[in-house]
Amino acid sequence: LWPTLIGPYLGSSGIDSLSVLTNVLYPLMDLMLLFLAIRFVVAGRSLNPVKSFLLIAVTVMFFADLILDWSTLNGEVFLLHLALGGYIMQSTLMTVAALRSVAQSTDETDRVEPVQVRWVKHRSYRIPLLVASGLIPAIVYLVSIVNGKQVDGVALSIISSGLFLLVGARMYLLTTQLRHQALHDHLTGLANRAHLAEQLSIAQERIERSGGSCAIFLIDLDDFKTLNDTLGHAMGDKMLSTVAERLRFRLRGLDTIFRIGGDEFVCLAMGLKSREEAKLIVERLLMAFSEPFDIEEVSVDQRACIGWFYWDSPETSPSDALEMADLALYETKRSALSKSQESSPKFKSAAVDRFALLQDLGRALPNHELSMHFQPIVNLEKDSVVGFESLMRWQHPTRGWVSPCEFIPAAEQSEMIRELGDFALVEAIAAASSWPTAGPNGSAPFVTVNLSARQFQDGQLIAKVARAIAHHDFFASRLVLEITEGIAMENPNQTRETIGQLTQLGVSVALDDFGSGYSSLSTLIDFNPAILKIDQSFIRPAIESVEAEILLESIISLGQRLNMIVLAEGIETASRSEMLKSHGCALGQGYLWSPAMPAEEVRKYLANFPQRLANDIMRTDSSL
Numbered sequence: 102l103w104p105t106l107i108g109p110y111l112g113s114s115g116i117d118s119l120s121v122l123t124n125v126l127y128p129l130m131d132l133m134l135l136f137l138a139i140r141f142v143v144a145g146r147s148l149n150p151v152k153s154f155l156l157i158a159v160t161v162m163f164f165a166d167l168i169l170d171w172s173t174l175n176g177e178v179f180l181l182h183l184a185l186g187g188y189i190m191q192s193t194l195m196t197v198a199a200l201r202s203v204a205q206s207t208d209e210t211d212r213v214e215p216v217q218v219r220w221v222k223h224r225s226y227r228i229p230l231l232v233a234s235g236l237i238p239a240i241v242y243l244v245s246i247v248n249g250k251q252v253d254g255v256a257l258s259i260i261s262s263g264l265f266l267l268v269g270a271r272m273y274l275l276t277t278q279l280r281h282q283a284l285h286d287h288l289t290g291l292a293n294r295a296h297l298a299e300q301l302s303i304a305q306e307r308i309e310r311s312g313g314s315c316a317i318f319l320i321d322l323d324d325f326k327t328l329n330d331t332l333g334h335a336m337g338d339k340m341l342s343t344v345a346e347r348l349r350f351r352l353r354g355l356d357t358i359f360r361i362g363g364d365e366f367v368c369l370a371m372g373l374k375s376r377e378e379a380k381l382i383v384e385r386l387l388m389a390f391s392e393p394f395d396i397e398e399v400s401v402d403q404r405a406c407i408g409w410f411y412w413d414s415p416e417t418s419p420s421d422a423l424e425m426a427d428l429a430l431y432e433t434k435r436s437a438l439s440k441s442q443e444s445s446p447k448f449k450s451a452a453v454d455r456f457a458l459l460q461d462l463g464r465a466l467p468n469h470e471l472s473m474h475f476q477p478i479v480n481l482e483k484d485s486v487v488g489f490e491s492l493m494r495w496q497h498p499t500r501g502w503v504s505p506c507e508f509i510p511a512a513e514q515s516e517m518i519r520e521l522g523d524f525a526l527v528e529a530i531a532a533a534s535s536w537p538t539a540g541p542n543g544s545a546p547f548v549t550v551n552l553s554a555r556q557f558q559d560g561q562l563i564a565k566v567a568r569a570i571a572h573h574d575f576f577a578s579r580l581v582l583e584i585t586e587g588i589a590m591e592n593p594n595q596t597r598e599t600i601g602q603l604t605q606l607g608v609s610v611a612l613d614d615f616g617s618g619y620s621s622l623s624t625l626i627d628f629n630p631a632i633l634k635i636d637q638s639f640i641r642p643a644i645e646s647v648e649a650e651i652l653l654e655s656i657i658s659l660g661q662r663l664n665m666i667v668l669a670e671g672i673e674t675a676s677r678s679e680m681l682k683s684h685g686c687a688l689g690q691g692y693l694w695s696p697a698m699p700a701e702e703v704r705k706y707l708a709n710f711p712q713r714l715a716n717d718i719m720r721t722d723s724s725l
Contacts, residue, residue: 158194161187286360288338289345294361300369301419304412307371314413316379317426318368318386320348321434323404325364330592332399339396340403347389356382367426376411376443383407383441406433407441428452435510455511461497462508462517466524471495473528474697475548477706478668478690481682486710488547488581490690491529492697493521513553522556527569530580532700534573537707546707549581549611554588558595563602570606577607581632585613589628600628611668615656625663632688633660637671640681640691654684661685 165187284296292300304315322344329337341364348358348366359367370382386407393400408430412422428448433441465471475489495503512518533548556562570577582603589596589612600610611632612625625633639653660667669681672691681689698706 154194158191161194162191165191289342289360291345291349291358291360291366293359297359297361297367297369297423298419300357300359301422304369304371305415305417305419305422308413309415312415313371314373314411315369315371316373316382316409316411317422318370318383318407318409319423319426319430320366320368320386321406321430322364323406324591325403327591328401328403330594332401336396336399340394340401343394343396344389344403344405348386351385351389353382367423373411379409379411379443383409387440404440406430408433408444409441410444425449455514458503458508458511459515459517461500462495462512465495465497466520468498470497471521471524472699473525473532474699475529475532475703476690476697477694477710478546478549478688479694481678481686481689486546486694486707487688488549489533489703490549490583490697491525491532491551493525494697513555516555518553518555519559522553523565526550526565528700530569530573530575532703533579534575536703545579547579547581549583551583551613552588554591557584557588557599558592562599563606566603566608567606570608578609581609581611583611583613583634586615593627596628600630625659625665629663629665631666632668633663633665634668634670635686637669637691640669640671640677641673657681657684657686 165183168183168187284292284299286293301317307313308315322340325337325340328340341360344366345358345360348368352358352368353370355372356368356370359369361367368382368386370379373379387405390403390405393402395401408426408428410422410426410429417425425444425448428451429442429444431452432448433439436442472494473491474494475491477486478488478490479485480487493505493509495505495508497503509518509521512521529548529550533546536545552562559565566580566582569575570580584596603610609631610628611634612628612630613634614636615633633656635653635656639649639656657667666688667686668688668690669686670690672678672681672689672693674693678689678693695706
């Protein structure tokens with residue numbers, strides 16, 4: 102309405118153009134400030150105290166200017182007191198905002214802002230569009246008045262205001278839509294990672310303000326990649342959407358579920374009164390996976406792991422809280438005893454240790470700290486060495502000997518396991534190529550090499566094996582590659598194809614640790630490994646019983662019936678060796694004969710071990 106107020110004044114005073122511009126810009130700036138304030142309220146979802154004070158100050162200043170303009174143009178001096186009071190209030194509010202801003206850290210004051218403005222940065226052209234829609238008619242009116250033209254100012258003001266509101270409403274709808282798209286996952290409709298960051302900041306503010314508590318639950322689907330690879334990505338997408346619906350159904354009114362990527366979900370529970378309440382939420386979330394998922398007439402038994410953090414300290418930042426929940430999820434995945442774990446301070450120190458270990462491991466190869474050791478594999482019937490299992494060892498310059506149980510799992514979490522696997526393959530073949538032959542057929546012990554999941558799934562595996570064999574002029578039949586049942590089942594189709602290619606090359610495959618994982622009979626039939634390695638938990642059971650003996654005998658008999666060579670690992674006593682031999686187990690390895698030894702000691706060991714390889718059950722040179 103400001104054009105109708107100053108229009109008669111500008112038209113009758115005969116002032117120059119500079120004065121006209123000055124009088125036009127003054128209310129124009131007020132309008133711009135008010136528009137930016139309104140836009141901030143519409144766009145923002147969280148106001149910290151500093152921004153609140155500034156917003157109120159701008160609004161007060163607008164109305165003070167409006168009253169001042171009215172009183173000046175209409176000669177109503179008594180209204181000047183209200184305008185002056187508004188200016189005093191505006192100055193006070195801005196001073197308080199400035200002092201509050203100094204008291205807070207910059208990071209704390211603006212931590213939500215990047216999430217809020219990211220989705221409108223590329224829409225900045227809409228600001229001048231909205232301003233122009235309201236100002237152009239008003240400017241036309243003022244120019245007409247100055248040039249002595251008669252224009253209906255009230256009509257123009259109504260048109261201007263209507264146009265302004267229409268464009269503003271359209272912008273609000275588009276902005277709301279863009280915000281929803283930016284803060285929600287398009288597949289499941291759940292809130293996304295950006296929305297999570299915003300809500301975590303709000304949660305921290307609540308903890309600081311009222312001393313309440315909340316909990317963060319990280320949910321990861323088990324073996325989701327296998328489902329994708331087996332049933333297809335379309336089925337995987339439907340699974341994610343169904344999981345989202347089930348999780349949403351399990352939430353309280355104060356809880357929010359987010360999908361932050363892939364098969365990872367986050368539940369943020371606010372307004373908790375105790376840790377026990379958080380534990381009940383964990384149980385409800387796990388119950389979402391208690392029944393099979395029926396998707397397109399396919400029943401899928403999908404499970405999940407949960408790591409969670411109870412957040413009740415204002416000293417904990419949102420990023421730290423999320424990290425603690427993530428560490429708990431990592432420990433849950435490593436543990437086979439529980440499907441959920443609460444975060445613990447020791448998880449953080451363990452993560453720091455793993456990081457330091459990986460850094461040292463990255464330098465271990467170029468510094469020649471890694472080496473391959475070899476444990477003999479014995480023909481139980483002939484009491485002769487027929488092969489060796491290659492096992493990696495690490496002698497750290499300050500830590501000493503580092504256990505493979507410590508550094509191999511850490512390496513499997515990164516691409517470093519590929520480098521270690523390639524090193525093990527080449528070094529094992531190089532060492533075995535120098536072992537002496539024995540017997541009339543000139544046979545020599547075979548060597549087994551353990552493959553990690555990443556190595557077995559490497560598209561270059563066959564080429565690498567062929568290259569290593571050719572480089573050392575090594576008989577392919579003397580090489581056995583070991584995979585676990587878990588690795589084989591990650592992608593059954595690829596496993597069958599890879600085993601077939603290795604067989605054509607002349608290399609045999611052993612199924613390691615049988616009995617510790619799926620123990621699936623269909624796995625044995627589908628993949629038909631040359632060697633079946635019985636897990637040492639069957640060889641050295643925690644409690645010896647008749648039932649355990651029967652189970653062990655059944656596994657050996659099954660391997661024989663399927664024409665597989667059965668190998669028992671972890672044999673430590675002669676009596677155990679005799680028992681296995683009586684059940685028909687062909688091969689054995691363990692401390693009864695020797696622990697793993699350096700490559701340079703193998704020749705001496707073979708020379709001192711009674712050699713009866715001539716009639717050995719292991720096929721060499723031609724086949725295994």
